[in-house]
Amino acid sequence: MSNPFEHLIPSYVQQFESYIPSKPDDELKRIFGIDHLYRLNNNENFMGPSKKVKEFMQNVNSGLIPVYPNGDSFNLRYTLAEKFGKSPEQFLVGNGSNEVITCVLKAFCEQGDNIITTDQTYAVYEWVAEFSGIEARLTPLDENMAFEPQRILDAIDQHTKIIFICNPNNPTGTFWTKEVMASFLEKVNNRCIVVIDEAYFEYVEASNYANGMYLMEQFPNLVVFRTFSKMYALASLRIGYLVASMDVISLIRKTYVVYSVNSLAQMTAQIAISDDEELIRNTRQMVRDGKKILSDTCSRLNLYHTHGEGNFMMIKVPVPDTLLYKRLIRKGYVIRTMTGFRFPEWIRVSILPVGIMQGFCESLEEVLS
Ligand SMILES: Cc1ncc(COP(=O)(O)O)c(C=O)c1O
Structure with a gap:
């Protein structure tokens, strides 16, 4: 029926x-x-x-439970800012990095716009775009199963708002080097927002990997996603974040629904990031x-x-x-x-x-x- x-x-x-x-x-x-x-x-x-996180978890104060968390992860953002040499205002913490995908899409896209990513990557960028009525343009990976910069550049038009690069790519594990990423960003030339999803950043051992956190100084249209679900082993707490230039974050913040990250997740992530070596x-x-x-x-x-x-x-x-x-x-x-x-x-x-x-x-x- x-x-x-x-x-x-x-x-x-x-x-x-x-x-x-x-x-x-x-x-x-x-x-x-x-x-x-x-x-x-x-x-x-x-x-x-980490050991410190486990110790903290064993002694969690139940007095936390009836009280709302801090609405925008104030303390965690200060810790992240200190760790990465940025301003706390440049961070937006979400209920998993999945939540921040939606914030960026809602902030920049309306019907008639498009986003670009590849057809063989983390599918949530494509899904959120499609059920929001935004076209997802999917360019093929290259013969080494890596994102192919020229194909993405060729797909850009005046309605393209966001490009999603998964670096390293889930599921192929391929990544863009600093040189490839910088040359790509120069060619994009601020025409749209470029999101680099670095969910697996802490696992990367290659020395020529493009760390989006550094490139952001030079390319203000860059947004970087990171998560506590993978290396930090906090997947069940659902916490991830994005980092962007002041100009870009002030726009994304408009579509951010505050209070979505619980206190336990905020406090645990703060301990995790301070002691991760x-x-x-x-x-x-x-x-x-x-x-x-x-x-x-x-x-x-x-x-x-x-x-x-x-x-x-x-x-x-x-x-x-x-x-x-x-x-x-x-x-x-x-x-x-x-x-x-x-x-x-x-x-x-x-x-x-x-x-x-x-x-x-x-x-x-x-x-x-
Ligand atoms: C590339 C990539 N981005 C984002 C996520 C989502 O992470 P989170 O648990 O922070 O929502 C995943 C999870 O599998 C992922 O593989």
Whole structure:
């Protein structure tokens, strides 16, 4: 039966398919009849947050709960400003960096406008644009699965408001160097806003990576997104932020709904960012070791795979990705199928500690043989 309220929503919302998130772990265990489950599907940091964060969490004052949080993460913004040598006014903290995607879109775009990104990247930029009635122009990646600057430049017209660059790219792990990014930004020449989503920034080991936080001094149309969900292991608290020049942030702030970030998230993020050296060092080591095991296994099994930055790898598999998902989950491993990212017959695997990666590699080999 058709929905009696459907005529009330705009046509671009009617056309949009809702995203169904994965079921809770306990439910998956019940469905697949398994007693353990490793999540290799969301690029979380399995090591968990830093010692100081854990100590803080154990002693949380319940007096916080009935009181509204600070509306715009005042203290956290001061800590971020000090860490990155910027003004606290340049930061906007959201309920996950997903929330700030919407703020930027709402601030700059109206119907008839377009945004540009690629067809094989984090899909939320495209989704938010489309269900807001904004055209999402998707340019193809290059032959190395990286964003291709010229194709993006060619797609710009007078209605282009925002370009989204995911650097490093989820899911391919490719990234733009300082030179590529600076040359691209020169050519954009302030015609539109350029967002660099640096969700995996803290995982990047390449020395020539384009750190958007520095480039912002030279290119005031730049907006950088970062998150506490990945390296900092605070995914369940939902907290991320954007940084921009004073001119740009004053515009984005107009569409920012205050009070969306809870007190616990604000306080925890402040502790996490003030004390991150050991966590970053240990996590990077874990990722290096885990990638080596996975990469060696893929090479031995003749499976084409990526060698990018970030705490994940993509693997091309000789069977449908959804079938592999079902086979692997029965062995206790949830992976990300890539058909939805327009990579049919690829999977994306988050990197966990060596012991778990070894178990995963054995299971992968078994289910493929
Ligand atoms: C590239 C990228 N950007 C943003 C996000 C969303 O992060 P958050 O948890 O801060 O909303 C993710 C999460 O997977 C991501 O991969």
